[in-house]
Amino acid sequence: MTTGRPHGSGGGTGHPAEHELEDMSQEQLARLASELDDVEVVHNTRKFPVPGTRAEKRAERTVATWFILSALSGLAFIVAFIAWPHEYVSPFEPGHTLYSLYTPVIGFTFGFAVLALGIAVISYVKKFFPDEVSVQQRHDGPSDEVARKTVVAQLVQAGKDTTIGRRSMIKRSAGAAAGLFGIGLGIAAIAPLVRNPWKGGDQAALWVTPWRPVNGETVYLRTDTGVLGEIARIRPEDMAPGSMQTVFPFRESERGDKEALLHAQRASDTPVMLIRLRPGTQVVKRPGQEDFNYGDYYAFSKICTHLGCPTSLYQAQDNRILCPCHQSQFLATEYAKPIFGPATRPLPQLPITVNDEGYFVARSDFIEAVGPAFWERRP
Template sequence: MSATDAGSSTHPTRPTPEELEGMSQQELARLAGTLDDVEVVHNAPKWPVRGTRAEKRAERGVATWFLLSALSALGFIVAFIAWPHEYVAPGEPGYGWYASYTPAIGFLFGFTVLALGIGVIAYVRKFFPEEVSVQQRHDGRSDEVDRKTVIAQLVSAGKTTDIGRRKLITRSAGAAAGIFGIGVGIAALGPLIRNPWKGGDQAALWVTPWGSVNGETVYLRRDTGILGEISRVRPEDLDPGAMETVFPYRESERGNEEALLHAQRASDTPVMLIRLRPGTQTIKRQGQENFNFGDYYAFSKICTHLGCPASLYQTQDNRILCPCHQSQFLATEYARPVFGPATRALPQLPITVDSEGYFVARSDFIEPVGPAFWERRP
C-alpha cells in the first residue's frame, strides 16, 4: 500500500459544510474524536445505576463545597463593606476590629477561591466517566470543522456526567460563582466610590499634613524611634552633603500619639532635607526660586514613578535615587529626573528657619505628591 493510500485510510473524509449542519450533537461529538485521531480505549460511567445512596452522598459532598464557597464569598462582601476599617491607635477601644480587618477579608477571599476549586475538582473526580483515550499529536491551528465539533464534544461530556439533572450541584456552583463574581466586582470598584475631588482645593489629592491649619507653624521633625520624643531640626544639625528624613510636626500635636503616628505613616509626609556642599551650583525651578533656605533643600521622598521611597542620596554627584526602579533625580536642578522611568520632578517643600532657629515649612507642596497619573491638575 502506498503512503497516500495509508494516509487516506487513516484520516476519514472531512464532511462538507452541508453535511456538518445536518449532524446531531452526538454525531458531531463522535466526529470530533475521529478527526483528532482519538482512540477511546476505555469509557465507563462512574454511576451506572442512577439514584443510589452513594451517588447522592457524592452529590451532596460536592454541593457542600460550593455552598461553603458561596457563604464565604457573601461573608467577604459583608466584611469588605461593613467591617470597621478606619484607623484606631493601639490600646484604644476598637483597635482589635481595625487590626483584624485585612486578615478577615484576606481569609474569606482565599477560602472562597479554595472551596470553589475543591468543589470543581471533587465534581470531576466523582462524576466524570472513567475514560482512557489515546490521541495523536497535531501541530497548527484548528479549522472550522475542528472548532465546531469540539464544542459538540464538550456538550456531550456534560451530558455524560449528567450535570443537567444534578440541580443541587448546579445551583450551589452557580451561587458560589455568582456571589464570588459580585465580591470581586465590589473589591475592584470599592476604592472608586470615594470622590477624590470632594473638598475642592482642600481635597485629599491636593493637601498634605505639611499644610498649615489655622496658621499654626509646621516644624520639620526627625524620627528618633520614640513616638512621643520630639526632635525638631536646626540648620546646624546637618553637615554639608548630608541628608535627613523629616516629618511634619505641630505643637498642638504634642502628646497626641494618633496625630504623631499619622504624621509619620501618611504616604505623602516623608521629606528628605538635603544640605548641599558650599559653592554648589544649582538651577531652580521657575516659581520656586525661594523654596530653599541657603544650601538646604527639601524634596518629597515619594517617587513620582510608582510611589516608592526615593531615599538614597549620593553626595558625590548630588543624585537622589529610587531603589525600586532606579529612577534618579538631580538635587541641584530642582530634583528633576535624569535617569529611569520617572518623568516628573520630585515636589519641593518650601522651607525657612523661624526666630528660634528651627526649620519650618513655609507652606504645603504646590503640586501633588507621588505618582503622576490622572490626579494631576489640568
C-alpha cells in the first residue's frame, strides 16, 4: 500500500488504488486522511485510557446533568411561552404580577437553556476529547477525490476517539436538550402565524382600530393629561399655528371606565398626531383624501410605516415629521409621504372634523392599515 500525499495538498504524487481504499479499515482510512492533509500527530492521549473508571463515570454524569438542565429549561420555556398569562393586566387589577413576570420568565428559561447547552458541549470537549497536538502544513489548492473520500472516515474516527458512541447517557440527554431547544425555537417562530389575523374580514384586527365608529357613537379626539379619568377633548382654538398634539380616541360611553380609557391610550394603533399648519401653507393632498383635514388641521397616525416606531417629532419650520428610530422623515404638507429614510409608505391619515359642540371628532376609522409597510393598503 502506498500512502503518498495528494497532488496539490502535500506535493507528493502517490495515492492508494481504488481497491486498496476498499480494503482499508476505518482507522487506516482516518490515518490516511491525516497523511493526505499533511498532518503529523505529535501527541494523542485519551482522557480515560481505562474505560469504566469512577472518574470517567463522574465526568459523564456531569456532562449529562448540564444537558438535562438545558432540556428542562427548554421545556419550561415552551410551557411558559404557551401557557403563561401574557395579556395586559392593569397594575391595579388581580393578575398583574403574573403578567409582569411573563417576559422575565421566558427570557430566563430560554437563556438558561442556551447557557446550559453551551456548558454541556464545552464540558464534553474538555473532559472526553483526547489531548492531541498536531502539526499541519498549509497548502494552496483544492483537495482531490481521495482526500474527499477519506475525510468522512477521519470524522468518524474522531467520534470514536472522543468515545461518544458508547456514552448513552450523554447522547440521550444531549438529544433531549437539542430537541426541546429546537422545538422551543420552532414554537417561538411559528406561534405568531397560528392565529389568523385576517379572520373577521373588514372587521379584522389588522384593518380596524379603536378609532372606528361603534353603534354610531361619536369618537372624540382627546389628549393625555396624565390623569386617566380626566377627559380633555380638543377644540381648534386649543392649538397654535405650527403646533402638534398627540391625541387618542374617546367615547362618552367610556367615561369613568378605566379599562377602556387605558386601552385607548395603550393600544399600539391609537396614537395620532394632530398638526395645525401655519395659515397659507401650500398643501398637496392625497387622491381620495381631499376632505380628510379640517382647515389647517391634519391628523396622521404616529406609527411609522417602516417598523412601527412612534413618529414623535414634528418640525414646524419645514413641516417634517420625524421617526427617531431609523430616521425616516415624512412631509406633513404632502399627505405625510416619506421623503427620507427607510419608510416607503405615507403615514395613514385620520379623517377629522369639528362637531356642533366645537370639538374635534373622527369622521371614520383609517381607510388603510396602520403599521409597517408590509401591510397592503385597503382597495
